[in-house]
Amino acid sequence: MTATVNRQVLLKSRPEGIPESRHFQIVESALPTLVGNRVLVRNLYLSVEPAMRGWVSAVKNYSDPVPVGGVMRSFAVARVEASRHPDYRVGDLVTGLFGWQDYAVVEAEAIRRKVTETDLPPSTALGVLGINGVTAHYGLLEIGQPRPGETVVVSTAAGAVGSCVGQIAKLKGCRAVGIAGGPQKTQLCTQSFGFDAAVDYKTPDFAQQLAAACGGGVDVYFDNTAGPVSDAVHEHLNIGARVVICGTASVASWDPPPQGPRIERHLLVKRARIEGFVIFDHPEHEDVALHDLAGWLRSGQLRYLEDVLDGIDQAPGAIAGLYRGDNLGKRLIRLTRE
Amino acid sequence: MTATVNRQVLLKSRPEGIPESRHFQIVESALPTLVGNRVLVRNLYLSVEPAMRGWVSAVKNYSDPVPVGGVMRSFAVARVEASRHPDYRVGDLVTGLFGWQDYAVVEAEAIRRKVTETDLPPSTALGVLGINGVTAHYGLLEIGQPRPGETVVVSTAAGAVGSCVGQIAKLKGCRAVGIAGGPQKTQLCTQSFGFDAAVDYKTPDFAQQLAAACGGGVDVYFDNTAGPVSDAVHEHLNIGARVVICGTASVASWDPPPQGPRIERHLLVKRARIEGFVIFDHPEHEDVALHDLAGWLRSGQLRYLEDVLDGIDQAPGAIAGLYRGDNLGKRLIRLTRE
Numbered sequence: 044m045t046a047t048v049n050r051q052v053l054l055k056s057r058p059e060g061i062p063e064s065r066h067f068q069i070v071e072s073a074l075p076t077l078v079g080n081r082v083l084v085r086n087l088y089l090s091v092e093p094a095m096r097g098w099v100s101a102v103k104n105y106s107d108p109v110p111v112g113g114v115m116r117s118f119a120v121a122r123v124e125a126s127r128h129p130d131y132r133v134g135d136l137v138t139g140l141f142g143w144q145d146y147a148v149v150e151a152e153a154i155r156r157k158v159t160e161t162d163l164p165p166s167t168a169l170g171v172l173g174i175n176g177v178t179a180h181y182g183l184l185e186i187g188q189p190r191p192g193e194t195v196v197v198s199t200a201a202g203a204v205g206s207c208v209g210q211i212a213k214l215k216g217c218r219a220v221g222i223a224g225g226p227q228k229t230q231l232c233t234q235s236f237g238f239d240a241a242v243d244y245k246t247p248d249f250a251q252q253l254a255a256a257c258g259g260g261v262d263v264y265f266d267n268t269a270g271p272v273s274d275a276v277h278e279h280l281n282i283g284a285r286v287v288i289c290g291t292a293s294v295a296s297w298d299p300p301p302q303g304p305r306i307e308r309h310l311l312v313k314r315a316r317i318e319g320f321v322i323f324d325h326p327e328h329e330d331v332a333l334h335d336l337a338g339w340l341r342s343g344q345l346r347y348l349e350d351v352l353d354g355i356d357q358a359p360g361a362i363a364g365l366y367r368g369d370n371l372g373k374r375l376i377r378l379t380r381e
Numbered sequence: 382m383t384a385t386v387n388r389q390v391l392l393k394s395r396p397e398g399i400p401e402s403r404h405f406q407i408v409e410s411a412l413p414t415l416v417g418n419r420v421l422v423r424n425l426y427l428s429v430e431p432a433m434r435g436w437v438s439a440v441k442n443y444s445d446p447v448p449v450g451g452v453m454r455s456f457a458v459a460r461v462e463a464s465r466h467p468d469y470r471v472g473d474l475v476t477g478l479f480g481w482q483d484y485a486v487v488e489a490e491a492i493r494r495k496v497t498e499t500d501l502p503p504s505t506a507l508g509v510l511g512i513n514g515v516t517a518h519y520g521l522l523e524i525g526q527p528r529p530g531e532t533v534v535v536s537t538a539a540g541a542v543g544s545c546v547g548q549i550a551k552l553k554g555c556r557a558v559g560i561a562g563g564p565q566k567t568q569l570c571t572q573s574f575g576f577d578a579a580v581d582y583k584t585p586d587f588a589q590q591l592a593a594a595c596g597g598g599v600d601v602y603f604d605n606t607a608g609p610v611s612d613a614v615h616e617h618l619n620i621g622a623r624v625v626i627c628g629t630a631s632v633a634s635w636d637p638p639p640q641g642p643r644i645e646r647h648l649l650v651k652r653a654r655i656e657g658f659v660i661f662d663h664p665e666h667e668d669v670a671l672h673d674l675a676g677w678l679r680s681g682q683l684r685y686l687e688d689v690l691d692g693i694d695q696a697p698g699a700i701a702g703l704y705r706g707d708n709l710g711k712r713l714i715r716l717t718r719e
Contacts, residue, residue, distance in 0.1 A: 291645050294645075307604065307611070314659055
């Protein structure tokens with residue numbers, strides 16, 4: 044089944060802000076040789092993440108920048124095609140940072156996990172059972188620490204992380220309020236994901252709508268955006284509120300950082316806490332999260348939406364589309380019809 | 382010993398920003414009558430706190446505003462002059478919110494505590510063994526959670542809270558860096574309070590000096606100021622840093638909040654946390670803190686400085702002086718020569 048050509052998406056030049064098609068190029072390479080005790084994997088789905096903007100940026104960050112001329116870093120779900128490692132056998136389903144390409148020859152350490160939820164679609168290993176679901180689970184439950192009856196607000200609420208945060212909040216007995224862009228996404232929040240309310244940040248009366256949706260104040264804010272959307276939420280923090288910083292999607296450039304209202308007085312008067320996290324610091328949480336998430340998927344208590352683009356040619360423009368909000372749900376590139 | 386006149390400092394008008402002399406007036410009243418099971422106390426020392434700006438402000442806050450025409454709210458250390466309550470006897474030393482006045486008749490519930498450290502000067506009950514010391518102890522140890530070898534930075538470092546924070550940090554095996562205004566205060570930090578380094582925020586090369594003093598980055602920042610001083614510290618946060626918001630002394634008005642650089646990206650990349658607290662929420666911590674603080678005082682490991690103004694006539698202008706940085710150490714008003 045192994046083809047002889049490996050199509051790869053390389054980083055052609057380093058973008059200033061959001062990576063666009065022109066920053067990438069697609070090349071055809073020979074398959075790498077299987078040496079040592081490595082594993083040859085064939086990617087089924089490639090992931091497209093907001094975090095990729097950071098991965099290609101030279102600005103100091105939480106991971107080394109992808110080198111110009113290198114294969115674009117990406118999570119993928121893949122089948123083992125050949126293996127010289129005793130832990131992996133042909134046919135195993137695995138995930139890891141296999142890159143935007145058809146095939147990869149990797150060390151066993153590069154494999155994040157063997158996917159054992161074979162009753163569920165393999166693509167879920169990149170979204171709700173991947174980095175997005177685990178991020179939502181860890182950030183909301185470990186940092187946000189919601190208590191039953193509290194109000195949880197999440198931005199980019201219709202997205203892969205946000206939709207999961209809102210649903211977990213509901214499962215934990217909280218009131219969930221989503222913030223998303225446009226009526227289609229706010230409807231998704233309330234109708235598909237079960238949020239109690241959802242507010243469109245693109246409407247002129249966003250601040251009033253948010254105030255109405257958060258009448259009892261905000262106890263946990265899961266922040267995927269930063270910027271003016273978050274400024275509006277900060278106005279409603281309750282005493283003892285927890286703000287979880289997961290992403291900063293609404294800010295195009297942090298060099299220099301944009302100006303905004305200072306928040307120290309809010310934090311003092313409300314005895315509130317703002318905390319950032321990066322899920323890669325918490326590998327020990329993955330098993331706990333996957334156990335919960337897979338269980339909720341099987342019982343039908345957790346829903347997800349995928350935005351699947353067909354073929355590796357779609358990859359170069361896929362990140363910019365994410366920042367424009369073109370997608371509904373977790374954005375993936377499908378490479379095979381398996 | 383009881384005089385027949387009670388001199389009281391009343392709030393005459395509500396200030397927009399920092400309270401000045403003109404916002405207060407001094408009146409002479411008759412002593413209130415001792416009724417019910419109340420206690421008559423004679424104030425020895427009155428406290429002057431940065432927090433008083435908030436207490437007289439009508440802006441939503443963590444305590445009700447002092448009413449115009451009312452006695453200015455203040456902590457005081459006092460002797461019981463007469464008592465109808467079984468728990469208090471004539472001669473007992475007590476602290477509480479007795480107000481800027483010579484005498485107060487109070488319910489037992491208004492007494493914060495009976496001062497039992499009679500081997501130490503009574504004025505310490507308002508500073509290092511009062512709200513300032515307990516604030517430093519709780520904020521640094523419970524919220525900042527410093528570990529030995531870490532770098533702790535504190536702003537208004539020569540002040541009543543800041544000097545205590547730096548010394549506790551040293552006692553816990555940390556490196557202590559102070560930020561203060563002017564060479565006299567930075568010298569105090571290093572020479573009297575044992576900070577490893579102190580930086581003058583009023584010098585033009587403050588940013589460079591701070592960077593040099595924090596070569597290994599900042600693990601805990603105990604923030605009494607907010608504003609540009611804090612912006613400079615945020616640049617140096619280490620991974621996993623904790624920022625404790627205790628006060629916002631450098632910002633004259635929060636209505637509307639001033640603009641500053643957004644900090645979400647710092648918090649995300651550094652997995653850092655910013656948290657506000659108000660010590661009145663944590664009465665259970667007082668005994669623990671006083672036990673430590675009094676012990677360190679007796680063993681000579683904890684030093685303090687007092688800025689004592691003589692007579693109640695000094696009170697009306699004393700808050701503004703605090704914000705100008707006129708004082709060296711805890712500012713107090715002495716009412717008797719006891």
